[in-house]
Amino acid sequence: MRRTITVLSGLLLAGTTMLTAQDDHDDVHNLIIKIPEVALLDLESTGDKTINLGPEGPKEAGEALDFSNQTNSELWINYSSVIGSKSEPARDITVQITSGKLPTGILLRVKSAKDAGRVMAPWVHQTGRSNWMRQPSRSSVVSAPLTPVMEWRKDIN
Amino acid sequence: MKNINLNQIIQIALISVMSMMSLMGQDNTVIQNVVVRIPEVALLDLEGRSGTDIRFTGEGPREAGMAVDFSNQTNADLWINYSSITNKKTEPSRDITVQITSGKVPAGMVLEVTAGKDAGRGEGQVGVPTGTISLNQTAQSIISGVGSAYTGHGTTKGHQLSYRLALSNDKGSYGQLDLDQSNTVAIMYTLTDQ
Numbered sequence: 365m366r367r368t369i370t371v372l373s374g375l376l377l378a379g380t381t382m383l384t385a386q387d388d389h390d391d392v393h394n395l396i397i398k399i400p401e402v403a404l405l406d407l408e409s410t411g412d413k414t415i416n417l418g419p420e421g422p423k424e425a426g427e428a429l430d431f432s433n434q435t436n437s438e439l440w441i442n443y444s445s446v447i448g449s450k451s452e453p454a455r456d457i458t459v460q461i462t463s464g465k466l467p468t469g470i471l472l473r474v475k476s477a478k479d480a481g482r483v484m485a486p487w488v489h490q491t492g493r494s495n496w497m498r499q500p501s502r503s504s505v506v507s508a509p510l511t512p513v514m515e516w517r518k519d520i521n
Numbered sequence: 522m523k524n525i526n527l528n529q530i531i532q533i534a535l536i537s538v539m540s541m542m543s544l545m546g547q548d549n550t551v552i553q554n555v556v557v558r559i560p561e562v563a564l565l566d567l568e569g570r571s572g573t574d575i576r577f578t579g580e581g582p583r584e585a586g587m588a589v590d591f592s593n594q595t596n597a598d599l600w601i602n603y604s605s606i607t608n609k610k611t612e613p614s615r616d617i618t619v620q621i622t623s624g625k626v627p628a629g630m631v632l633e634v635t636a637g638k639d640a641g642r643g644e645g646q647v648g649v650p651t652g653t654i655s656l657n658q659t660a661q662s663i664i665s666g667v668g669s670a671y672t673g674h675g676t677t678k679g680h681q682l683s684y685r686l687a688l689s690n691d692k693g694s695y696g697q698l699d700l701d702q703s704n705t706v707a708i709m710y711t712l713t714d715q
Contacts, residue, residue, distance in 0.1 A: 387564045387565070387566045388564065388565075389563040389564060389565055389711060389712045389713070390565055390709055390710060390711040390712065391565055391566050391567040391573075391709070391710055392567075392622060392707050392708065392709045392710075393567050393569075393573035393574065393575070393599065393707070393708055394573070394574045394575070394705050394706070394707055394708075395574075395575045395576075395577065395624075395632070395684065395705070395706045395707075395708055396574065396575065396576045396577065396704075396705050396706075397577050397626070397627060397630070397632070397686060397703060397704060397705075397706060398576070398577065398578040398579070398703045399579055399589070399627055399698055399699065399700045399702060399703045400578065400579050400580070400581035400589060400700065401581070401700045402581045402582065402589060404582060404583075404584070404585035404586075404587075405585050406584065406585030406586060408586075442584075442585045442586030443585050443586060444581075444582045444584075444585050444586055444587055444588065444589075446581070446589060446698050446699075446700055447699065447700065448699060448700040448701035449699045449701050449702075450701045451700070451701055
């Protein structure tokens with residue numbers, strides 16, 4: 365009796381296996397799409413990235429140092445960014461001095477222009493003449509020029 | 522008793538003769554009905570050398586300012602095999618449709634598939650590819666005019682499938698890229714009645 369049950373169970377199992385292995389009129393496959401996270405930033409210049417700023421000394425006694433030409437627009441920020449709407453919906457680009465010190469009485473300001481538009485997502489929001497630039501809320505590839513300005517701080521003279 | 526026996530003998534003889542005559546008058550052909558039944562067949566299978574999963578990963582740039590590169594996101598590993606027997610009156614030909622049944626193509630991107638011509642390893646009225654399909658949740662015909670045919674079983678048999686993942690040509694597509702929309706898309710092929 366036990367032998368009969370074993371044989372029957374075997375046949376049933378074989379039948380089930382054959383049924384599952386059978387093809388039918390459709391089939392499905394998976395396709396996995398992965399978008400990479402990207403956060404790259406670079407400063408670009410046609411020449412050296414070092415900027416030299418220094419006021420011109422007066423030629424006439426009694427005149428002040430001339431800061432009026434102490435500007436530079438040779439550097440550009442390039443960046444590539446792919447964000448995640450849930451994990452990281454937006455990024456900022458920040459700027460800070462990491463070594464050295466501004467001479468007392470001197471102000472150094474930098475302004476980022478609008479993105480040059482040679483990109484696929486040109487919506488960049490700037491904060492004006494401030495020390496940071498808000499990055500777009502979506503993924504983008506951007507180039508924006510930087511214009512540092514060196515000035516005399518009139519408030520502390 | 523003797524008479525009865527004689528009568529019986531005569532009766533038996535007569536019956537025997539009549540039986541023989543009856544046998545001689547019989548037709549020597551026999552009609553045997555043979556029912557020929559051709560089964561309806563509609564089987565479809567996807568074949569790949571190592572499973573049927575496909576992976577597409579956009580390559581991130583190495584230089585700031587460069588875009589994610591999707592140019593190499595192509596795949597031609599899968600083949601459609603099918604066996605089909607159609608009915609000329611009720612079902613003269615069939616289509617093969619394709620659709621996304623779960624998951625979603627990320628915003629700003631397009632997922633395309635093209636079926637190649639039948640590799641010629643089977644026979645019959647094989648289907649004709651309809652061209653490049655941009656995949657979505659709606660069933661679209663990728664192969665049409667499948668009649669009674671078989672393609673052969675396995676890779677390099679039937680129709681080769683060429684997939685391509687690319688950035689959409691629509692304006693602002695790059696800005697829609699969202700790494701959180703990385704996901705698995707299930708793609709279904711169906712041999713269907715026309």
